[in-house]
Amino acid sequence: MIQLSRNYSLPEKKEDDLAIKIVGVGGAGANALDRIVLDGMEHAEMIVVNTDVQSLASSVATQKVQIGRVATRGLGAGGDPELGFNAAQESADELRETLQGARMVFVCAGLGGGTGSGAAPCIAQMARESGALVLAFATLPFAFEGKRRTAQAMEALRELQRVSDAVVCFENDRMGDIVLPKAGIHQAFAVADTTISQSVRAIVNVVRRPGLIQIGFDELLSALRSQNSRCLFGFGESDSDNRAHEALALALKNPLMDRGKMLTDARHILVQISGGPGMTLTEVEIVMRELGRHVEDHTQILFGTSVDGKMGNRLSVTLISSLSAEGEVAPALPLRAAKEIASEPPPPIEPVAIQPVTEDATPVVPMMEAPATELEEIAPPAAEIAPPAPVRKERKPVPPREPQIAPVPAPLPVKPPPAKKENFFQARQEVMQFEPITRGRFEKSEPTIVEGQDLDVPTYLRKNVRVK
Amino acid sequence: MASSNLMVGLEIGTSKICVVVGEGKPDGTIKILGVGQAPSRGVRKGEIVDFETAMKCVHEAVVDAEEKSDIMIRSVYIGITGAHIQSFNNRGCVRVSEDHEEIDEQDIEDVKINAREVSIPAPNAFLHSIIQHYHVDGQDGVLNPIGMLGQKLEADFHIIHGVRTRIQNTIRCVKELPLDVEDVVFTPFAAAQVVLTQHQKNLGALVIDVGGGTTDYVLYVDGAVKQSGVLAVGGDHITNDISMGLRIPMTRAEKLKVEEGSTVLGNCLPGETVLLKDDSGFAGKEVERETLNTIIHMRLRETFELLKRRLEDEPFLDYLGEGIFITGGCSQLNGIDHLAEDVFGIPARASHARTMSGLTSAFENPQFSAAIGLIKYAQAVQGDRQQRGRFGRFIGKFFNGMR
Ligand SMILES: Nc1nc2c(ncn2[C@@H]2O[C@H](COP(=O)(O)OP(=O)(O)OP(=O)(O)O)[C@@H](O)[C@H]2O)c(=O)[nH]1
Ligand SMILES: Nc1ncnc2c1ncn2[C@@H]1O[C@H](COP(=O)(O)OP(=O)(O)O)[C@@H](O)[C@H]1O
Numbered sequence: 017m018i019q020l021s022r023n024y025s026l027p028e029k030k031e032d033d034l035a036i037k038i039v040g041v042g043g044a045g046a047n048a049l050d051r052i053v054l055d056g057m058e059h060a061e062m063i064v065v066n067t068d069v070q071s072l073a074s075s076v077a078t079q080k081v082q083i084g085r086v087a088t089r090g091l092g093a094g095g096d097p098e099l100g101f102n103a104a105q106e107s108a109d110e111l112r113e114t115l116q117g118a119r120m121v122f123v124c125a126g127l128g129g130g131t132g133s134g135a136a137p138c139i140a141q142m143a144r145e146s147g148a149l150v151l152a153f154a155t156l157p158f159a160f161e162g163k164r165r166t167a168q169a170m171e172a173l174r175e176l177q178r179v180s181d182a183v184v185c186f187e188n189d190r191m192g193d194i195v196l197p198k199a200g201i202h203q204a205f206a207v208a209d210t211t212i213s214q215s216v217r218a219i220v221n222v223v224r225r226p227g228l229i230q231i232g233f234d235e236l237l238s239a240l241r242s243q244n245s246r247c248l249f250g251f252g253e254s255d256s257d258n259r260a261h262e263a264l265a266l267a268l269k270n271p272l273m274d275r276g277k278m279l280t281d282a283r284h285i286l287v288q289i290s291g292g293p294g295m296t297l298t299e300v301e302i303v304m305r306e307l308g309r310h311v312e313d314h315t316q317i318l319f320g321t322s323v324d325g326k327m328g329n330r331l332s333v334t335l336i337s338s339l340s341a342e343g344e345v346a347p348a349l350p351l352r353a354a355k356e357i358a359s360e361p362p363p364p365i366e367p368v369a370i371q372p373v374t375e376d377a378t379p380v381v382p383m384m385e386a387p388a389t390e391l392e393e394i395a396p397p398a399a400e401i402a403p404p405a406p407v408r409k410e411r412k413p414v415p416p417r418e419p420q421i422a423p424v425p426a427p428l429p430v431k432p433p434p435a436k437k438e439n440f441f442q443a444r445q446e447v448m449q450f451e452p453i454t455r456g457r458f459e460k461s462e463p464t465i466v467e468g469q470d471l472d473v474p475t476y477l478r479k480n481v482r483v484k
Numbered sequence: 485m486a487s488s489n490l491m492v493g494l495e496i497g498t499s500k501i502c503v504v505v506g507e508g509k510p511d512g513t514i515k516i517l518g519v520g521q522a523p524s525r526g527v528r529k530g531e532i533v534d535f536e537t538a539m540k541c542v543h544e545a546v547v548d549a550e551e552k553s554d555i556m557i558r559s560v561y562i563g564i565t566g567a568h569i570q571s572f573n574n575r576g577c578v579r580v581s582e583d584h585e586e587i588d589e590q591d592i593e594d595v596k597i598n599a600r601e602v603s604i605p606a607p608n609a610f611l612h613s614i615i616q617h618y619h620v621d622g623q624d625g626v627l628n629p630i631g632m633l634g635q636k637l638e639a640d641f642h643i644i645h646g647v648r649t650r651i652q653n654t655i656r657c658v659k660e661l662p663l664d665v666e667d668v669v670f671t672p673f674a675a676a677q678v679v680l681t682q683h684q685k686n687l688g689a690l691v692i693d694v695g696g697g698t699t700d701y702v703l704y705v706d707g708a709v710k711q712s713g714v715l716a717v718g719g720d721h722i723t724n725d726i727s728m729g730l731r732i733p734m735t736r737a738e739k740l741k742v743e744e745g746s747t748v749l750g751n752c753l754p755g756e757t758v759l760l761k762d763d764s765g766f767a768g769k770e771v772e773r774e775t776l777n778t779i780i781h782m783r784l785r786e787t788f789e790l791l792k793r794r795l796e797d798e799p800f801l802d803y804l805g806e807g808i809f810i811t812g813g814c815s816q817l818n819g820i821d822h823l824a825e826d827v828f829g830i831p832a833r834a835s836h837a838r839t840m841s842g843l844t845s846a847f848e849n850p851q852f853s854a855a856i857g858l859i860k861y862a863q864a865v866q867g868d869r870q871q872r873g874r875f876g877r878f879i880g881k882f883f884n885g886m887r
């Protein structure tokens with residue numbers, strides 16, 4: 017319908033575009049979802065689910081599902097997870113219909129209240145039953161929110177872990193460190209929202225974006241999956257002359273990364289590097305080499321890069337990993353995956369995955385040492401986007417990998433941290449943005465809904481056109 | 485008011501409140517004596533959401549107009565808009581009574597009442613029944629049937645209605661000032677009275693008033709209103725989009741839109757930026773010009789596309805001999821005429837009230853089209869009433885002259 021000039025192209029209506037759905041559940045989930053929408057998310061359907069009509073009305077997501085009309089009368093679950101659970105059950109049909117057709121579902125919720133804690137596990141389960149791969153993103157309450165909330169959250173987390181393929185869990189208390197002590201709770205929540213947004217984006221990028229090296233679902237799951245885990249997360253972005261180094265330094269500086277110290281205990285790390293067409297292999301190499309200094313020999317580094325014209329001169333590094341709290345060796349497989357794999361030959365975990373690609377004539381290592389080759393030349397043009405993200409069912413016992421999927425070779429030998437470590441971390445602290453998500457100018461007015469669209473939401477967001 | 489040919493139009497817009505004082509001349513022209521203005525607060529999408537605040541702003545604008553025109557304002561014609569306003573076309577039919585052969589005013593009233601005997605939603609009230617054409621004993625296209633001989637009188641009307649309480653809200657705000665309300669007029673209908681000539685109405689034209697909170701429209705074919713309505717999207721949406729897209733406060737986004745914005749894409753140098761000056765002394769933020777224009781372009785293109793789809797419910801877009809006239813504050817956005825042409829496939833131009841005597845600066849501003857149009861409307865109504873004398877007063881606003 018819409019014809020636009022040469023400056024941008026609207027996403028084609030590919031069937032594939034519907035493959036990823038991101039669901040925000042409860043008030044916190046809705047806010048995190050808004051953050052994701054505002055930061056720009058292509059390739060995914062955004063769905064907000066809540067009992068609370070006010071929160072639904074103010075969300076910028078395009079799809080909204082009110083649950084528990086009878087159970088909660090549009091007023092929220094009042095901190096009672098049972099009510100949240102009942103609400104999801106009451107609206108099960110609508111939820112199933114909304115989730116249908118997704119290959120991958122992200123469920124985001126703040127645990128501790130009623131709706132997120134009660135309904136998010138139900139939704140994750142429904143999504144799995146419909147055949148999707150389910151990743152949950154959850155926050156745990158601040159200690160000052162009280163013991164009851166924490167207990168509710170822990171119970172909900174256990175449920176989520178039971179029904180999801182992987183859970184990425186952020187502790188608000190640790191997140192709070194990011195914010196200056198005098199900052200209010202809203203800023204702390206805003207940081208949580210931003211963190212969720214960045215990690216969801218990184219993971220979507222990893223599985224969807226056309227890139228030089230694509231990471232498959234298997235690798236992704238091994239990096240995220242592990243029971244009772246604690247999530248390590250870092251994000252950094254820079255456009256300076258030394259941007260690769262700076263972006264990584266910033267990512268390592270994230271409190272959820274414990275200044276890189278924690279990385280030594282991680283068994284898998286997922287690294288996603290995004291940059292504009294000018295990003296060079298040398299820069300990718302810089303990131304990988306420097307990261308190598310922070311991890312042990314046996315750690316498996318999974319990395320993906322993506323070239324995105326909109327990044328301009330910026331380069332970003334996202335690190336995601338999970339730490340087993342009880343030092344488990346083998347990550348627990350989620351129920352279904354375990355069942356599926358049981359009848360198959362041993363699943364390809366570390367040993368196989370760290371082999372360099374063999375079918376590909378060019379081994380990865382020499383390629384990375386090549387002089388500043390412009391990635392643009394190697395990366396497939398955006399038009400002929402790389403094959404659709406692999407589906408779980410396609411998982412093969414021994415990975416005959418597609419050329420693009422190339423796990424990084426064993427990390428470079430761990431060197432002692434350089435003497436000038438102080439300088440290493442001197443990079444400018446990224447300024448976080450705190451924007452309250454409200455309906456802004458249209459707060460008091462009746463929403464403008466025409467042809468089923470909420471016209472108060474910016475057009476460029478609804479048409480999935482990324483600005484900036 | 486000193487003399488009955490003094491008329492005042494009041495538009496409570498989403499972004500500004502505008503009071504125009506005009507004087508009707510015996511030759512039918514209008515002289516603008518003064519324009520009062522105040523920024524509008526407490527109004528969203530054309531409707532009052534904060535009564536107290538809006539009332540203060542209206543008061544401010546009225547005082548301003550009184551000072552500028554040196555006239556005490558007692559009564560006003562008010563413009564009204566909002567997403568609740570709807571319209572449709574309907575035909576009324578009456579038998580001319582046996583006791584007279586010539587069609588008279590009473591028959592015309594009867595046929596109008598008959599045309600209104602159609603159900604509109606219970607909470608709604610009629611705003612206008614605008615005559616399109618009469619038919620006498622099956623003869624089409626009669627403009628004035630009074631005095632004609634006939635037995636069956638039919639009339640096509642364009643009927644505009646809206647939610648009663650929401651209309652009353654605006655009336656109440658004005659009455660509490662206190663000012664008398666002479667009449668309530670759908671704003672694009674008022675604007676069309678000064679943006680279009682009779683000739684243009686006859687040839688067919690679409691007026692689009694892109695204001696702060698709403699985009700109002702009225703379409704004429706064969707000299708008659710065929711379609712009209714409101715889309716609750718306007719300049720505020722553009723500003724909000726810019727604010728969110730560029731992560732800048734609304735006030736800055738508004739300034740950026742007005743001073744630098746354009747709907748034209750692909751006209752900027754690669755990497756061309758606008759520097760946002762920071763009052764606090766920090767280094768300003770740079771904004772890519774093409775990004776800004778893209779945000780504006782996408783919103784306006786979508787608005788025009790939605791409007792086009794709405795108008796396409798009926799065949800009239802094919803009969804616009806004179807094309808499209810865009811007015812209202814946003815019509816000043818660079819390239820908006822070409823964008824409308826592109827979407828509708830019909831010639832379009834940005835437009836404002838045609839010349840009258842008096843304050844030139846007033847009618848050259850497209851933000852005032854509706855308020856000035858109210859004066860033109862008032863003049864037509866008053867002329868109508870005077871012509872019909874006592875009887876005219878009896879039927880009140882059921883006058884017939886205005887098209
Ligand atoms: N990231 C983030 N977390 C939040 C936000 N608001 C609250 N939280 C956290 O999320 C937990 C759950 O709160 P909500 O999401 O508001 O609760 P809910 O799921 O809507 O449940 P009810 O309101 O009881 O229906 C709280 O205990 C907070 O720790 C937010 O805006 N962002
Ligand atoms: N020079 C300009 N260029 C672009 N937009 C403008 C300009 N002047 C005013 N506007 C916009 O026009 C809108 C107000 O138009 P107006 O017709 O006065 O609306 P309303 O009748 O709803 O108050 C605002 O969104 C304002 O930003």
Ligand SMILES: [Mg+2]
Binds near residue numbers: 042044093129
């Ligand atoms: Mg809530």
Ligand SMILES: [Mg+2]
Binds near residue numbers: 498693
């Ligand atoms: Mg207006």
